Amino acid sequence: MLRANVPIGIEGFGAYLPKHRIRLRDLPLAQGAVPQDFEKAICGPDEDAITMAKEAVERALRMAGVGKAGIGAILCGTTSNPYSGKPIGSVLSKALGIEGPILAADINFSGKSCSEAFLLCAGLVGSGMASRAIAAGSDSIPWGPWNEGAIYSSCGAAAFVLGRDGGSSIASLEGSSTWVMDALDTWALRGSAQRRNSGRFAERAMVQCVTSSVEALLRELGLGPGDFDHVILPQSDPRSASGLAKRLGFKPEQMEAGLVLPKLGNVEALSGMLGLVAVLDVAKPSERILVATFGNGAGSDSFSLLVKDAIEERERGDFLNQLSRKGYVDYAGYSRLLLGVSVSRA
Amino acid sequence: MSASGYLREAPRRYRLEGAACKGCGAIHFPPRAVCDRCGGRDFEARELSGEGELLAYTIIRHPPKGFEGQAPYAIGIVQLKEGVRVLAQITDCDPAELREGAKVEAVMRRIREDGGFIEYGYKFRPA
Ligand SMILES: [Zn+2]
Numbered sequence: 360m361l362r363a364n365v366p367i368g369i370e371g372f373g374a375y376l377p378k379h380r381i382r383l384r385d386l387p388l389a390q391g392a393v394p395q396d397f398e399k400a401i402c403g404p405d406e407d408a409i410t411m412a413k414e415a416v417e418r419a420l421r422m423a424g425v426g427k428a429g430i431g432a433i434l435c436g437t438t439s440n441p442y443s444g445k446p447i448g449s450v451l452s453k454a455l456g457i458e459g460p461i462l463a464a465d466i467n468f469s470g471k472s473c474s475e476a477f478l479l480c481a482g483l484v485g486s487g488m489a490s491r492a493i494a495a496g497s498d499s500i501p502w503g504p505w506n507e508g509a510i511y512s513s514c515g516a517a518a519f520v521l522g523r524d525g526g527s528s529i530a531s532l533e534g535s536s537t538w539v540m541d542a543l544d545t546w547a548l549r550g551s552a553q554r555r556n557s558g559r560f561a562e563r564a565m566v567q568c569v570t571s572s573v574e575a576l577l578r579e580l581g582l583g584p585g586d587f588d589h590v591i592l593p594q595s596d597p598r599s600a601s602g603l604a605k606r607l608g609f610k611p612e613q614m615e616a617g618l619v620l621p622k623l624g625n626v627e628a629l630s631g632m633l634g635l636v637a638v639l640d641v642a643k644p645s646e647r648i649l650v651a652t653f654g655n656g657a658g659s660d661s662f663s664l665l666v667k668d669a670i671e672e673r674e675r676g677d678f679l680n681q682l683s684r685k686g687y688v689d690y691a692g693y694s695r696l697l698l699g700v701s702v703s704r705a
Numbered sequence: 706m707s708a709s710g711y712l713r714e715a716p717r718r719y720r721l722e723g724a725a726c727k728g729c730g731a732i733h734f735p736p737r738a739v740c741d742r743c744g745g746r747d748f749e750a751r752e753l754s755g756e757g758e759l760l761a762y763t764i765i766r767h768p769p770k771g772f773e774g775q776a777p778y779a780i781g782i783v784q785l786k787e788g789v790r791v792l793a794q795i796t797d798c799d800p801a802e803l804r805e806g807a808k809v810e811a812v813m814r815r816i817r818e819d820g821g822f823i824e825y826g827y828k829f830r831p832a
Contacts, residue, residue, distance in 0.1 A: 378797055403797060404774055404775055405796055405814040405815040405816070405828065407823075410812070410815060414813075442823070450825070453716075454715075454720060456716065700774040700775075701775050701777070703777055703798075703799045703800055703801075
């Protein structure tokens with residue numbers, strides 16, 4: 360198990376969702392193949408992973424209320440940096456006014472990039488290398504829209520301010536676990552927009568990585584499936600989370616608050632971490648949260664959080680507000696947005 | 706615009722950093738060398754709230770180079786809470802539904818891609 364030398368806490372969290380949504384049934388490839396009421400977010404013509412990350416980080420810092428002093432690192436998990444040769448982290452450091460002696464880096468290319476950023480930030484704070492660290496994740500739809508695997512691909516950003524666990528933190532990190540396994544489950548070659556998938560083997564890799572990671576965490580913490588009030592499992596498609604829950608012994612009611620796929624789609628690098636934001640928006644003191652993420656060809660991270668009394672003092676509900684603040688586009692509008700073109704008709 | 710000129714202006718473009726006059730407290734955006742109220746030359750950086758009201762706007766249907774994909778879009782004059790007036794693009798809205806007096810808030814968005822890099826800057830969206 361990965362556990363820092365000093366206790367780590369979340370001091371603030373935030374998310375950003377673009378306002379445009381499309382119902383999956385309006386995507387030509389999706390008709391009949393997906394649940395009819397699912398929808399996902401799509402960026403406006405002037406948004407990308409950088410602008411969304413900035414908004415999420417600002418919201419997390421506002422909730423933390425700790426100012427910018429002491430921030431030693433800002434790490435961003437993404438699969439869709441608009442630059443192929445320049446990190447998001449440095450743009451964020453300038454946008455936030457924290458340029459200088461800060462470790463800024465991007466964690467790239469997988470469905471668990473944001474949880475990797477989160478655990479690395481915990482390590483930096485836990486080792487004393489930083490008093491505070493920001494773990495962000497941000498993704499716009501990274502794959503070709505007509506690629507079957509991208510039906511659920513969505514847009515959004517999340518951010519967490521991590522610091523030493525104390526009076527101001529809203530949740531304590533109890534411990535974490537990770538499982539890596541080289542798998543050619545889903546992958547893409549550099550320079551190619553085509554995503555390759557090995558079919559049934561892909562599902563087997565996910566099940567093996569996630570169960571290995573979660574079971575090790577529970578064992579090390581001496582906890583069982585029933586000890587968690589909220590559980591967030593990988594939700595890249597409608598079947599994966601429920602299948603994993605059944606296998607690991609979690610009940611549907613434990614999964615409810617953190618299941619964002621139906622309303623938001625799969626925001627690749629941070630889908631599970633957006634589930635965590637949704638849970639933290641409603642969690643009560645003393646509740647325990649399990650998060651497990653998965654990245655194709657990257658493995659699985661899991662960690663356990665214990666919610667603290669201070670969460671009641673924070674203004675919450677921003678994520679749920681953003682989920683309901685939306686405007687629908689049709690397939691023509693969606694295609695225009697993917698090309699970075701306005702959908703307004705004024 | 707050159708990359709170095711762009712980055713020099715980044716604090717105000719990315720997060721509305723203005724200048725507060727140490728002599729009289731007047732807030733200037735964009736920052737300036739001499740205070741037009743007291744003549745002072747001593748300033749400190751001040752990040753503006755980004756909260757404001759749309760005073761007037763116009764809809765651009767025939768955009769200049771670099772903005773083609775965004776048209777039609779609105780450009781408006783926003784009166785910020787701090788008293789400063791800013792001219793900027795209004796985003797996340799149907800321009801036909803805008804009205805004067807609407808509450809707006811600043812966001813950092815892509816402005817355009819020019820000179821081989823992405824220009825980010827402030828716009829306003831309905832609050
Ligand atoms: Zn003055």
